[in-house]
Amino acid sequence: MAELNRTVLYDLHVSLKAKMVPFAGYEMPVQYSLGVMKEHLHTRSAAGLFDVSHMGQVILRPKSGDVADAQRALERLVPVSVLGLKEGRQRYALFTNEKGGILDDLMVAHYGDHLMLVVNAATKHDDITHLTTHLSELCSVEPVNDRALVALQGPAAEAALARLVPGVAEMRFMDVAKFDHEGAELWVSRSGYTGEDGFEISVPNDAAQGFAEALIEMEEVAPIGLGARDSLRLEAGLCLYGSDIDTTTTPVEAALEWAIQKVRRTGGARAGGFPGDTRILNDLAEGTARRRVGLLPEGRAPMRAGTLLFDAEDASEPVGEVTSGAFGPSLERPVSMGYVPTPLSDAGTKLWGEVRGKRLPVAVADMPFRPATYKR
Template sequence: MTQELLKTPLHAVHLDAGAKMVPFAGYDMPVQYPLGVKKEHLHTRDNAGLFDVSHMGQLRLHGAGAAQFLESLVPVDIIDLPAGKQRYAFFTNPQGGIMDDLMVANLGSHLFVVVNAACKQQDIAHLQAHLPEGVELEVISDRALLALQGPKAAQVLARFAPQVSDMLFMDVRELEIAGLQCIVSRSGYTGEDGYEISVAEQDAAALAKLLTGEQEVEWIGLGARDSLRLECGLCLYGHDLDTTTTPVEASLLWAIQKVRRQGGEREGGFPGADVILKQIETKDVARKRVGLVGQTKAPVREGTELFDGEGKKIGVVTSGTAGPNAGKPVSMAYVQSDFSALDTEVFAEVRGKMLAMTVAKMPFVPQRYYRGV
């Protein structure tokens, strides 16, 4: 017996919009609409795209010790996160591996946390297993999550909530959009300017209809979401990150604030700290996450093995796309550290042929988050 797929509050809306639905993280999700994956990708880069990400887990942590508690499970500064701001974080295990990556927002009265759909139950269990007295975990099951992304996202959303224009990248506010109570962050997973909007499930269809009613906005599926995030060098959990990968191997040191590193006033104190802090100090890791650009036109997909010039295996591709805006095939991969320097040539085995690729800087296209004029 196969388990029945879950549906987001917008499932019927996707069917009406002509979406092609596929199983994803236990949900029946839209992979593309009649526009098609490539045109959806390009539309988001040029205009504004609306994504249903209601499959993600939404949680709240209440209590005076909530920030201190969450900080004990992540190598990230949560205690000093200002009200009205959000931050990227990841749960680590005792081996220093990444259990999931997540977004943490300080809404003043509590922390609002968004976790990956495939890891939702595991993350809830992890939090509950360590929950101290005085901190309450609330699992939100009656809200949808929408992402409005692209260079025209701000002007579209400001028609219904003018105050969103004043928000900067990673700002978060509770506000009304056309009279609907929402939690809005200026962030996203495309590398473009945009917003993620948590809304009561009974209001989700009305909000989606309002936004897609604007001429700049098209529905965008999982296919284009994947190529957009990859072009901008953003990891996908379960592909580019997993429980065997440390933040140092994953090139995520930027997400570990100095206060949590060696010599910081709150150094360590998270699962796997001994492993991660040692790797930071010694810079000694066997493999590194890198960006790769193809020297041919053939896309190099996840799972493709990588070799050096002598035919010795040196790594594996974890994500790959044709790169609609990059104009060339782009991939993410883990390679042996001595092959991780920029401009290093490696070879991908695709259908028996060795295709040359070059280690390149990420993101492959510029990130355009709004940080103010």
């Protein structure tokens, strides 16, 4: 077994008595002393601090000096409008392959003279190779290896972070900006993956532990592990790459067509021109055979990833499958998401999931399961 990497905050996790587990090639905290349930609820009611330093941070810098050239170049690899992204703003994007499948989902931020990308941990090396292979003539692709990344999420996140960095209170959802904190330059986005208001903060490695400790010392802030991060994003209806989306799913099958702006669609000024455009534009026009949907199982038993779905209690062949599932502490009930045939994708449709050899009822539901609280 390959040796696991550690983030710069590893010693802090150990000192906080975190339970460490392997995740995406790293040794990461799955929970702390509060436990997954209480960590989840604390994030919803106050503020939680997450170490997400395992994710990839990449700078895309135009060789011409004109950031619009980097924006145009990146549009070769994603179906979203990068040229439409204004300075000081961030946007969700997708790397696609020639068949229209999803190589990764990512965030793209415009910092004036360069773009900043945050990609998933398990795919970051492939993503960097992908960027370098296709864009290196126009842009320098610069992996950021000297910075940690933390996420502060929850209704008290603004008040907590503003004690250290007052300017963040003026930011709105998907704004990005740079701030100074005790001589360290912070790269801050008002975003996250919990459905809560909050921030992701890129911090120089040598300042990361002190910065994290200063936040955790605040009464409303608690350290939060991967367990609660997963249940939070699931309640928010957000995809986990490798589970809910992958190279076998297209953006439209995954119900992510909202991320494809009109200008990149058929009839738009910059329509197509990205990998898999024929398949994806056809999906947008004609629809797909299957769709990602929310699922609400009856009772208390979660329907986890891999649970087969049937259109009748006595049906012999499954029609779909759960891709993520857990107990939703905020909702006090299990929640799942998965893929079903499009004719069965309307909210309220009754299906059956096979759990430990038994068929249990489950209803298709709209997502998010819990409304987002982003500061717009």
